[in-house]
Amino acid sequence: MPGRYKSSSVTLKTIAQAAGLDVSTVSRVLSGSPDEVSRAASPATAAAVRDWAQRLGYQPNPHAKSLRTARSNLIGVLVPRLSDMVLATIYEGVEDAGARNGLATFVMNTYDRPAEQRARIDLALSRHVDGLILGDAHRDAVVLDEVAARGVPFVLVSRYASKYPSVTCDDYLGGRLVAEHFLDLGHVKVGVVAGEPFASTGVDRSSGFVDTYRKAGIEVLTVNSAFDARGGHEAAEYLIKQAPNLTAIFAVNDFAAIGVLGAVRDAGLRPGRDVAVAGYNDTQLAAELPLPLTSVRSPLHTMGTRALELLVSVLRGQNPSSERLAPELVIRESTLPLVRNS
Amino acid sequence: MPGRYKSSSVTLKTIAQAAGLDVSTVSRVLSGSPDEVSRAASPATAAAVRDWAQRLGYQPNPHAKSLRTARSNLIGVLVPRLSDMVLATIYEGVEDAGARNGLATFVMNTYDRPAEQRARIDLALSRHVDGLILGDAHRDAVVLDEVAARGVPFVLVSRYASKYPSVTCDDYLGGRLVAEHFLDLGHVKVGVVAGEPFASTGVDRSSGFVDTYRKAGIEVLTVNSAFDARGGHEAAEYLIKQAPNLTAIFAVNDFAAIGVLGAVRDAGLRPGRDVAVAGYNDTQLAAELPLPLTSVRSPLHTMGTRALELLVSVLRGQNPSSERLAPELVIRESTLPLVRNS
DNA sequence: TAACCATACCCAAACGTTTGGGACAATCGT
DNA sequence: ACGATTGTCCCAAACGTTTGGGTATGGTTA
Numbered sequence: 001m002p003g004r005y006k007s008s009s010v011t012l013k014t015i016a017q018a019a020g021l022d023v024s025t026v027s028r029v030l031s032g033s034p035d036e037v038s039r040a041a042s043p044a045t046a047a048a049v050r051d052w053a054q055r056l057g058y059q060p061n062p063h064a065k066s067l068r069t070a071r072s073n074l075i076g077v078l079v080p081r082l083s084d085m086v087l088a089t090i091y092e093g094v095e096d097a098g099a100r101n102g103l104a105t106f107v108m109n110t111y112d113r114p115a116e117q118r119a120r121i122d123l124a125l126s127r128h129v130d131g132l133i134l135g136d137a138h139r140d141a142v143v144l145d146e147v148a149a150r151g152v153p154f155v156l157v158s159r160y161a162s163k164y165p166s167v168t169c170d171d172y173l174g175g176r177l178v179a180e181h182f183l184d185l186g187h188v189k190v191g192v193v194a195g196e197p198f199a200s201t202g203v204d205r206s207s208g209f210v211d212t213y214r215k216a217g218i219e220v221l222t223v224n225s226a227f228d229a230r231g232g233h234e235a236a237e238y239l240i241k242q243a244p245n246l247t248a249i250f251a252v253n254d255f256a257a258i259g260v261l262g263a264v265r266d267a268g269l270r271p272g273r274d275v276a277v278a279g280y281n282d283t284q285l286a287a288e289l290p291l292p293l294t295s296v297r298s299p300l301h302t303m304g305t306r307a308l309e310l311l312v313s314v315l316r317g318q319n320p321s322s323e324r325l326a327p328e329l330v331i332r333e334s335t336l337p338l339v340r341n342s
Numbered sequence: 343m344p345g346r347y348k349s350s351s352v353t354l355k356t357i358a359q360a361a362g363l364d365v366s367t368v369s370r371v372l373s374g375s376p377d378e379v380s381r382a383a384s385p386a387t388a389a390a391v392r393d394w395a396q397r398l399g400y401q402p403n404p405h406a407k408s409l410r411t412a413r414s415n416l417i418g419v420l421v422p423r424l425s426d427m428v429l430a431t432i433y434e435g436v437e438d439a440g441a442r443n444g445l446a447t448f449v450m451n452t453y454d455r456p457a458e459q460r461a462r463i464d465l466a467l468s469r470h471v472d473g474l475i476l477g478d479a480h481r482d483a484v485v486l487d488e489v490a491a492r493g494v495p496f497v498l499v500s501r502y503a504s505k506y507p508s509v510t511c512d513d514y515l516g517g518r519l520v521a522e523h524f525l526d527l528g529h530v531k532v533g534v535v536a537g538e539p540f541a542s543t544g545v546d547r548s549s550g551f552v553d554t555y556r557k558a559g560i561e562v563l564t565v566n567s568a569f570d571a572r573g574g575h576e577a578a579e580y581l582i583k584q585a586p587n588l589t590a591i592f593a594v595n596d597f598a599a600i601g602v603l604g605a606v607r608d609a610g611l612r613p614g615r616d617v618a619v620a621g622y623n624d625t626q627l628a629a630e631l632p633l634p635l636t637s638v639r640s641p642l643h644t645m646g647t648r649a650l651e652l653l654v655s656v657l658r659g660q661n662p663s664s665e666r667l668a669p670e671l672v673i674r675e676s677t678l679p680l681v682r683n684s
Numbered sequence: 685t686a687a688c689c690a691t692a693c694c695c696a697a698a699c700g701t702t703t704g705g706g707a708c709a710a711t712c713g714t
Numbered sequence: 715a716c717g718a719t720t721g722t723c724c725c726a727a728a729c730g731t732t733t734g735g736g737t738a739t740g741g742t743t744a
Contacts, residue, residue, distance in 0.1 A: 011730055022694045027732060042692060059468045063408040064730035067699050072405065082437075083430040092424055092451060099450075104469060106448040108441075109434060126401045127446060229630030261632045271632065284425075288571030290603045290613065290632065353700055364724045369702060384722060406700030409729050 010056045018052045021045065026053075031060065066128065075311065076124030077107040078117060079135040084227065086253070086281050086300060087135055090158055093304020094133055101312055103130075110136045112196070117143045125152065131311050137161040138198040153314045157307035159200040165314060166322045167307040169298035171201050174327035175208025177296060178250050178278045181329060183216055185337055187248035187276060191221040191239040193232050193260060195252040202227070205252040205280055205296075221246070225256055232259025240267045247275060248335070254279035254286050254295055261291060261334070276335040292332035299325050352398045360394045363387065368395075373402065408470070417653065418466030419449040420459060421477040426569065428595070428623050428642060429477055432500055435646020436475055443654055445472075452478045454538070459485045467494065473653050479503040480540040495656045499649035501542040507656060508664045509649040511640035513543050516669035517550025519638060520592050520620045523671060525558055527679055529590035529618060533563040533581040535574055535602060537594040544569070547594040547622055547638075563588070567598055574601025582609045589617060590677070596621035596628050596637055603633060603676070618677040634674035641667050 012023040012030075019026065021041075028040035029049040037046055052058075066072045077094055079087040091107050098105040108123070110116040117136060121143075124132060132154035137144060141162040147154055148164070156166035182190055192209055195202025206222060213220045221243055225235035232251050236259065239246060249264070251257035257279030264271040271277055272291050279286060282297035306323055313320045354365040354372075361368065363383075370382035371391040379388055394400075408414045419436055421429040433449050440447040450465070452458040459478060463485075466474060474496035479486060483504040489496055490506070498508035524532055534551055537544025548564060555562045563585055567577035574593050578601065581588060591606070593599035599621030606613040613619055614633050621628060624639035648665055655662045 013730075023731080024695080024733075025693060027730095031732085039691085040693075045692080061409070061730050062469055063405045063414065064699090065732080066405040067403070067409055067701085067729090068731045068733090070699075082424070082434055083427050085425050085427055085430070088425040088427070088430045095424075095450065099465070104448060106446060108437065123441070127404055229626055233630055255627070258627060258632075259630050262630050262634075265632045284571055285597070285600060285627070288575055288597075288601050288604055290600075290607045292604075355700075365701080366703075366725080367723060369700095373702085381721080382723075387722080403700050406729090407702080409699090409731085410701045410703090412729075 010058050011061065012058075014056060015049060015052045015058055018056065019045070019048055021049065025049070030058070070128075072128045072130055073103050074127060074129045075103050075105045075131055075133060075308070076121075076127070076129040077105055077133045077135065078110050078120055078124075079107060080112045080227075081109050082107060084255075085283050087158070089300040090135060090304040090307075093301040093306075094157070094308045095304075096301075097305035097308035101308065103308070103312075105133075105308070112136055112138070112198070114138070114143055118146070121147060121152075125150075131155075131315055133157055133307050133311055135159070137164075137166075137200070139200055139203065140198065153311065155307055155311045155314060157303055160322065161200060165310055165320055167303050167310055168200070168322070168324055169303065169327050170324045171204035171298075171327070172208035172211075174280060174296040174298065174329075175205040175210075175250070175252075176212045177327065177329040178280075178294075179209040179212035181278070181294070181331065181335065182248050182250070182276065183213070185248070185276065185335060188218055189243060189246050190218075190248040190250070191223070191236075191243065191246050193225045193235040193239070193249060193251040193253075193256050194222050195225055195227055195256065197224050199227075202252045206250075209250050225251075227253045227256060229255045229259040229262070232256030233263045234259070236260040236263035237267070240264070240269075248277070249275060250278050252280050254281050254283045254293065257293055257295070257334075258285070258289070261289075261293075272334045272336055278335055282330050286330070287332065289334075291334050294332045294335040295330055297328045297330050299327075352400050353403065354400075356398060357391060357394045357400055360398065361387070361390055363391065367391070372400070414470045414472055415445050416469060416471045417445050417447045417473055417475060417650070418463075418469070418471040419447055419475045419477065420452050420462055420466075421449060422454045422569075423451050424449060426597075427625055429500070431642040432477060432646040432649075435643040435648075436499070436650045437646075438643075439647035439650035443650065445650070445654075447475075447650070454478055454480070454540070456480070456485055460488070463489060463494075467492075473497075473657055475499055475649050475653055477501070479506075479508075479542070481542055481545065482540065495653065497649055497653045497656060499645055502664065503542060507652055507662055509645050509652055510542070510664070510666055511645065511669050512666045513546035513640075513669070514550035516622060516638040516640065516671075517547040517552075517592070517594075518554045519669065519671040520622075520636075521551040521554035523620070523636070523673065523677065524590050524592070524618065525555070527590070527618065527677060530560055531585060531588050532560075532590040532592070533565070533578075533585065533588050535567050535577040535581070535591060535593040535595075535598050536564050537567060537569055537598065539566050541569075544594045548592075551592050567593075569595045569598060571597045571601040571604070574598030575605045576601070578602040578605035579609070582606070582611075590619070591617060592620050594622050596623050596625045596635065599635055599637070599676075600627070600631070603631075603635075614676045614678055620677055624672050628672070629674065631676075633676050636674045636677040637672055639670045639672050 016023045137159045160166040194206035225231040279295040282295040286293040286295040358365040502508035536548035567573040621637040624637040628635040628637040
């Protein structure tokens with residue numbers, strides 16, 4: 001009685017009886033290949049079957065289908081943290097594309113902890129997923145190697161690692177774009193809030209930046225950080241203490257950048273005037289901050305959809321190559337042209 | 343071949359053969375009630391079965407189980423938008439509690455559009471969910487009434503509507519807390535950025551605020567808005583144009599509040615000095631903003647976990663009553679004591 | 685007209701569980 | 715010493731699909 005609702009107790013058998021046919025015929029008509037359906041029933045019967053299915057509101061039972069076919073049409077997605085808007089947006093893309101491809105998806109947090117990653121992967125496998133999308137890959141790829149060894153199909157998104165198929169933003173280029181912008185503005189004493197060292201995103205963004213500056217003959221101060229506001233705040237405090245004459249800071253993440261803005265202000269400096277600040281991802285907030293934030297726009301939603309499509313082709317047995325999507329620099333008031341002050 | 347990995351081809355039959363028993367016995371031992379297992383096998387055999395299961399790494403096949411029992415242990419969750427950090431955090435709570443209760447959950451966006459809500463609910467039902475958690479309820483409850491009519495078990499979270507079971511924050515109280523704070527500070531010319539009129543959250547927060555002011559004999563300017571930064575920006579622009587002598591604005595959402603901060607600054611006023619600003623939800627960002635934001639903390643994660651637990655009790659056939667969790671005002675620099683300026 | 689071939693179907697097994705109802709012993713009460 | 719009870723287990727059906735075989739029916743072909 002509790003929770004018993006007759007959502008759809010119309011099965012193949014219901015239709016078969018209504019149409020005076022065998023369930024196998026109905027099955028083939030309803031879900032066979034066009035070739036198979038023509039061998040299974042005459043055009044007229046096929047139409048009749050479809051008509052009954054329509055009228056009765058037939059919904060195939062996914063559990064029966066999965067049991068029989070050993071395919072679940074289910075995809076597990078792992079992210080460091082869903083309340084990170086960046087990952088949530090990527091997942092929105094995954095979910096979208098999944099719905100379009102008839103694949104159900106579900107998402108789990110791993111907090112970038114290998115133990116959680118393993119546990120969540122096991123959980124996903126126990127639900128018999130057809131494949132995984134991992135948004136929490138670490139550069140060392142040890143968990144990934146384990147998964148690969150088990151023969152589980154998967155793709156990476158947002159971060160890459162080893163030579164596993166992935167969909168990422170060209171983070172190195174993104175870092176370079178910011179560096180070139182800073183160089184244009186004449187900043188010579190600059191710092192980078194580089195994010196976590198285990199994530200390819202932070203590493204590539206900062207090394208793209210650092211390399212560009214190095215080519216210009218300028219060394220850059222770098223410090224790792226968490227990817228959130230607090231992390232950015234602490235990292236910027238450190239940078240400013242190390243080099244009080246800093247005129248620009250690149251944070252590899254918008255949230256970190258917001259923390260940087262706070263730290264700059266706390267140090268008695270004017271963000272955007274005394275210290276230019278740039279972020280990454282161009283989240284909704286960047287444009288709406290009291291001090292609009294210069295940021296590198298990365299195609300988050302698209303990364304999600306492409307990742308799912310990449311996984312689909314992996315599931316088809318193909319061997320697709322990784323994709324690297326283009327970033328775009330969006331310049332706002334947090335990086336005003338440098339004026340010689342006082 | 344493609345995507346064929348032997349995750350766990352060990353079934354009840356495997357164990358039964360290994361132990362020289364019947365699958366039914368193994369089944370009862372492994373997943374029967376303590377009472378049932380004792381009637382099914384001797385303590386010794388039971389131990390042996392468990393031992394084999396352990397050693398062979400038995401994982402029950404969820405599809406077979408669901409097919410047989412007509413229960414999927416699957417919960418569908420609807421939210422307006424997952425990339426809204428507030429909803430993402432609530433969902434994290436749901437997912438957490440789901441994992442603890444052996445329930446799989448999946449989440450979908452509806453963008454607060456009834457057509458999407460209906461479509462996503464149908465999708466969830468086609469996946470044979472045991473129940474739904476709706477984080478996108480509208481006050482008119484028309485979609486909810488439809489779902490209820492179909493006999494689908496569900497609970498609401500974040501927003502309430504009609505008399506359906508829900509887990510919410512006491513938003514009215516939250517609004518009152520902000521109003522009392524503003525009154526303490528001596529603000530008499532104030533405005534509210536009230537959010538969407540179809541969401542109980544925005545409505546209750548603003549009416550808690552407005553009622554409190556009204557009791558003090560003061561009328562408040564109110565304007566609806568989207569729940570994001572842009573929405574807050576536009577709403578605040580409107581408020582400031584209507585009443586240039588405004589000294590405080592309450593936005594029913596942190597993101598909207600950030601937009602308000604921007605609009606205040608654009609109007610040539612100093613946020614926190616000339617115009618106090620308060621938000622709602624106390625997201626990570628509030629504390630880390632360049633101008634730390636006064637905000638009402640709501641227990642988002644807890645709301646999610648409680649919602650799932652509420653649904654569990656609904657599924658058990660109980661008739662649990664709604665829960666309203668307590669908010670807490672967190673005062674920061676965006677609402678400094680009023681100083682008579684100039 | 686016999687052999688043949690499509691055409692349009694149906695039969696039955698299988699996927700891995702759960703679950704109501706036995707079956708067969710050993711043990712018990714009297 | 716006998717029927718009744720209990721303890722321990724097995725049998726078989728069912729959930730809703732898919733899929734590798736059939737098997738009639740009718741029409742061609744030689």
